[in-house]
Amino acid sequence: MATAAAGKENQILQAGLILFAERGFDATAVPAIAEKAGVGAGTIYRYFENKETLGNVLFQQCLGRFEQTLRSGYPADSENSREQFQHFFYGMVSFTNENEHALCFIRNHAHAHFLSEKSTNQFVQALSGLHEFFEKGKTKQIIRNLPANGLIAIFFGSFMELHRLIRAGHLEETPELMKGIEASCWDAVRIHD
Amino acid sequence: MATAAAGKENQILQAGLILFAERGFDATAVPAIAEKAGVGAGTIYRYFENKETLGNVLFQQCLGRFEQTLRSGYPADSENSREQFQHFFYGMVSFTNENEHALCFIRNHAHAHFLSEKSTNQFVQALSGLHEFFEKGKTKQIIRNLPANGLIAIFFGSFMELHRLIRAGHLEETPELMKGIEASCWDAVRIHD
C-alpha cells in the first residue's frame, strides 16, 4: 500500500500533536507517542531525527495550516476593514474547529526551548497577514495607533484564552457568543469616534 | 533558628519560581533549583513533599499575591467603572513589575498537568474580583453582555500576551503604550453607544 509509509508518519505526527498539546512537549515521552500512534518506538526515528525535530515539524506544520486558513479567501482588495477583520476572526474559529489540538499546541509552545529559529520565524510569518492588516488600518485611521505586534497580541491573546475556555467546556460556542467576541476584539483594536 | 528555616524555604521558592518561569516545570531539575537556592537537594524535600507540591505551592502563592495586589486599594464603592477597571489594569501592571517571574510562571503553567484542584480553584479565586466587576458592570449596562469568564479571558489573555512581548523586548513599556493598551482593553469589554 502506497499510503502505508505516509500513514505511519501521519500517525506519528497526529499522536505527537495530541500529546504535546495535552501534556506539553517535555512531559511527553517518545514511547508514549509511539504507543498512541500505534507504531514501534524506533519507527519514530525513521521519520524524525529526534524528538526536537518532531516538535519543530509539528510546530511548523500547524502554523503553515494556520497561515493557509487565514490567507485563503482573504478579501485583500476590500475597502471594508471590518469585513477583513471578520475574515481573520472566523478563519481562526474554523481553524480551531478543524484542527482540534493545533492552536493549543502552538499556544503552549510558542516560545518553547526546543524550537528552532525556522520555527520561530514561521510564527512571525503566520501572523504576517494580520500584521499587514493592522498597519494598513492604522494609516487609514481605522485601527488604533499601537504597535502592530501589540495589536496582534491583544487579538491573539484574547482568542487563545477564549479558545481554552471553550475547549475546557467553561464556555459554549454559540453563534451569538462568537459574534459578541468578534465585536469585542474589533472594538479592542479599532479607533472609536 | 526559625528565620533561617523560613529563609531556606523562601530561597527554594524564589529559585523554583525563576527556573519554572524561565525553563518550564518539566524542564527544570530539582537539583538545579537546589543549586540556585543555595541549599542541598535533599533540603527541598524537607519543605516540600515533592516537585509537584513545590510547583503547586508556588502557583498558589503567586496567585495569592496577585489577588492581593488587585484587591488592595480597590475603589469598591466608586460608581466610576472606568476607574475601577483602571485599578485592575494598573494593578496587574505593577504586579508584573514587582514580581518579575510570577505572571510568567502563572501564564505558562495555568493549565499544567501537575496542578492540583486547589491550585486550579485558586486561579478562579484570584480573578473573582474581576469577575464581580464584570457582572456588576453588565447589570449597569456598562460592560458588554458576554459571560464574565469570557470577558476575563479577553482582558487577561491580551494582558498576558502583551506582557510577554514587553519581557521579550519586542515592545517598550512606556506610559503612553500602557495608556493605549488600557484603553484598548477597556473598549474590548465595555458597551459602546
Add this chain to the structure above:
Amino acid sequence: MATAAAGKENQILQAGLILFAERGFDATAVPAIAEKAGVGAGTIYRYFENKETLGNVLFQQCLGRFEQTLRSGYPADSENSREQFQHFFYGMVSFTNENEHALCFIRNHAHAHFLSEKSTNQFVQALSGLHEFFEKGKTKQIIRNLPANGLIAIFFGSFMELHRLIRAGHLEETPELMKGIEASCWDAVRIHD
C-alpha cells in the same frame, strides 16, 4: 544468476572486512555494512545467519588466505632455515599488501568475544606452518629453545605492531626497513653462537 548471488556475498564480505578492520566488530552496524556493500540490510541475512556468523566467516576466510600465502612456495625441503624464515616473513609482508584490511581485522579481533571455537582453531591452524618450522629448527639447534607458540608470539606480535605503525604512517615501508626488521625477527628467534 549464480555469479550475481556470489557477487553479493563477496560484496558483503568485503564491506564487512573493511568496516570491522577500521571500526571494530562491535562498533560496526549491520546496516552500515549493507550500505557499503550496496545491498539491502535484509540481504545480509540471506547469506549469513547473523552478525556473529559474518564475523566468523570473515575471520576464517582471512586466516585461510593468510595460511595459503604462507604455504604456497614454501621451500619445505630446503636445509636453509633462514631462507625458510624469510619465506614466512616476506609472505606475511605480501599478504598485508594484498589484503589491506585482513591482518588489521585479524589482529584486532584475534581474541574477540564473538569468535567461535572453529575460528579460534583456525588461528592456530594458520600458524601451524610456522609452528612446525620452529619445532624443526629447535631440533636442529638453529632456533632458540623456547616453546614454539612463544616464538610465534614474538614473531607475530612484532610483525603486527610494525604493521600498524606502517599503516598509520608512522613508519615508511622501504626495502631497507623490511630487511632490518626481518633480521631483527630472525635474531629474536634463532640461536646465536
Add this chain to the structure above:
Amino acid sequence: MATAAAGKENQILQAGLILFAERGFDATAVPAIAEKAGVGAGTIYRYFENKETLGNVLFQQCLGRFEQTLRSGYPADSENSREQFQHFFYGMVSFTNENEHALCFIRNHAHAHFLSEKSTNQFVQALSGLHEFFEKGKTKQIIRNLPANGLIAIFFGSFMELHRLIRAGHLEETPELMKGIEASCWDAVRIHD
C-alpha cells in the same frame, strides 16, 4: 567513612578495567560495569561524565602506572645497556603481574575510537623511556639501526603477545621462560657482532 566515596570511584574503575579488558569497550554495557562495581548505574555518572570519559581515565591511569613502573629504579646512569634493557623487561613483567588487566586493556584499546588526544599522547609518553633508551643505544652502536618506534613495536608487540599466551594459560610463566624471552627480545633489538 572518608574512603567510601573514593571507594566507589575505585570500584567503578576496577570493574570497568576488568570488563573493558575482557570484553572490550564497545561490548561492555554501563549497567554491567555498575553491577560488577556494586553500585547503581547512575552512580557511575557522578564520577565520570560518560562512558568515554571512564574509558579515557582508565587508559591514562593504566599508562601512568605503567610508566611509573618503568621509570622507578631505572639505572639511568649505567653504561650497561643490557642491564637497562632488563630493567624495562622485568618492569613490564612485574607490572603485568601486579595489574592483572591493565596491559590487556591497553593493548586491546591502544588505538580505539573513544580515546582522546590526551590519552593518545599518554601512550607515547609512557614509552618515552624506552624510546630514549633505544636512541642512545643506537648512537652507542649497541642497538640496531632501526627507527626507535619500530624497535619499540618489536619489543612491545612481542611482549604483549606473550603476555596473552601466559594469561590464557598456553604458556607457563617460569623464571627460565622469562629469561629466554628477555634474551630473545634483547637479541631482536641489539647489534650482533
Add this chain to the structure above:
DNA sequence: CATGAATGAGTGTTCATTCAT
C-alpha cells in the same frame, strides 16, 4: 531472491527522590 520499513530489546544517560551522615 532481494529489499528496506518496521520493530523492540537494549543502550547510555538523566533526575526525582531517599537516607546515612
Add this chain to the structure above:
DNA sequence: AATGAATGAACACTCATTCAT
C-alpha cells in the same frame, strides 16, 4: 535541620533482526 552521595526507574535513542512486498 541539612546535606549531597547514591539510587534506579524512566528517558531518548540505536541497531540487530524480521518479514511483507
